[in-house]
Amino acid sequence: MIPLQEQGWQSQPWQWQLSHAVRDSETLLTALDLPASSTKSDFPVLVPWPYLAAMTPGDPNDPLLRQVLPVDEEQVVVNGYGPDPLDEHDKTPVKGVLHKYHGRILVIATGVCAVHCRYCFRRHFPYDDFRVSRTDWQNIAGYVRSQPDIREVILSGGDPLVANDQLLSWVAQQFASIPHVDTLRLHTRLPVVIPQRVCLELLDWIGESRLKIVVVIHANHGNEITDDVADAMHHLHQTGATLLNQSVLLKNINDRADLLTDLSWRLFHAGVLPYYLHLLDPVEGAHHFDVPESDGRDLVQEMSQRLPGYLVPKLVREKPGAGAKESISLTTN
Numbered sequence: 049m050i051p052l053q054e055q056g057w058q059s060q061p062w063q064w065q066l067s068h069a070v071r072d073s074e075t076l077l078t079a080l081d082l083p084a085s086s087t088k089s090d091f092p093v094l095v096p097w098p099y100l101a102a103m104t105p106g107d108p109n110d111p112l113l114r115q116v117l118p119v120d121e122e123q124v125v126v127n128g129y130g131p132d133p134l135d136e137h138d139k140t141p142v143k144g145v146l147h148k149y150h151g152r153i154l155v156i157a158t159g160v161c162a163v164h165c166r167y168c169f170r171r172h173f174p175y176d177d178f179r180v181s182r183t184d185w186q187n188i189a190g191y192v193r194s195q196p197d198i199r200e201v202i203l204s205g206g207d208p209l210v211a212n213d214q215l216l217s218w219v220a221q222q223f224a225s226i227p228h229v230d231t232l233r234l235h236t237r238l239p240v241v242i243p244q245r246v247c248l249e250l251l252d253w254i255g256e257s258r259l260k261i262v263v264v265i266h267a268n269h270g271n272e273i274t275d276d277v278a279d280a281m282h283h284l285h286q287t288g289a290t291l292l293n294q295s296v297l298l299k300n301i302n303d304r305a306d307l308l309t310d311l312s313w314r315l316f317h318a319g320v321l322p323y324y325l326h327l328l329d330p331v332e333g334a335h336h337f338d339v340p341e342s343d344g345r346d347l348v349q350e351m352s353q354r355l356p357g358y359l360v361p362k363l364v365r366e367k368p369g370a371g372a373k374e375s376i377s378l379t380t381n
């Protein structure tokens with residue numbers, strides 16, 4: 049049993065979970081009955097209690113803990129790893145918008161996340177430049193209206209579900225009023241780390257929108273799909289939303305075929321299909337998570353032998369300046 053300092057957190061709403069998340073290594077490690085760490089980092093610790101509660105007390109190698117605990121390896125400078133691995137800091141035709149892909153735009157809806165993942169490719173992103181006001185949203189909708197080839201708007205971040213449902217519902221209405229927009233996609237890790245985020249207000253506006261809603265969650269390990277997360281996914285599924293998952297291949301966290309296979313099954317039971325397995329983007333401070341492409345290929349090939357095709361994620365990497373993700377072929381030349 050975790051000696052939770054924040055007793056009673058289970059019954060609190062998601063806003064409370066966000067504002068009371070653990071923000072230092074000492075509290076995190078004490079809650080897990082682990083020795084203190086002296087590692088410092090510019091990318092601060094942020095771990096909500098529901099995510100912490102899914103870790104195993106006393107296990108310094110817990111795969112969820114490893115994703116959020118700063119370690120000294122982050123300070124090691126490695127050639128080829130930079131602050132902006134995807135060269136996306138200047139692809140903004142309108143404030144808040146990254147227009148990298150044909151037919152769809154990505155909006156940095158907020159700079160805030162509910163958890164800080166140590167491997168995050170946007171850990172050095174200048175989020176302060178991307179605070180999106182209501183006027184900015186109207187400008188973004190104006191840009192989308194002027195680009196008839198845009199059929200899908202992707203809300204990313206940070207985590208777009210950090211915003212309240214009143215705002216999100218209004219934003220969805222702005223895009224729903226544009227006839228050529230079909231789909232609103234949400235890239236979010238929030239339901240995985242705070243399943244209470246899938247609240248009635250969220251379900252209401254998603255269920256009522258004329259847009260097709262696609263929710264792409266981000267889970268890397270089967271232990272993240274707790275009963276509460278699975279329940280949240282079932283509720284989302286009932287709104288008619290399409291549910292997909294993207295993972296990052298992470299050394300010593302999920303770089304084994306049995307672990308990835310287990311994740312696919314757990315997602316499937318929760319109504320979510322595995323979508324992408326990303327190779328790590330070479331971001332400064334995350335080199336110790338990197339898994340070679342050849343190992344990634346072997347892992348996905350092994351998964352293909354253990355799973356039906358619809359449960360095998362596509363192995364991909366992002367390339368700076370490319371118009372789409374690069375799909376990694378499973379056969380070597």
Ligand code: SF4
Pocket residue numbers: 161162163164165168169170171205206207237266
């Ligand atoms: S939730 Fe997503 S954007 Fe936020 S730190 Fe984690 S990986 Fe990065």
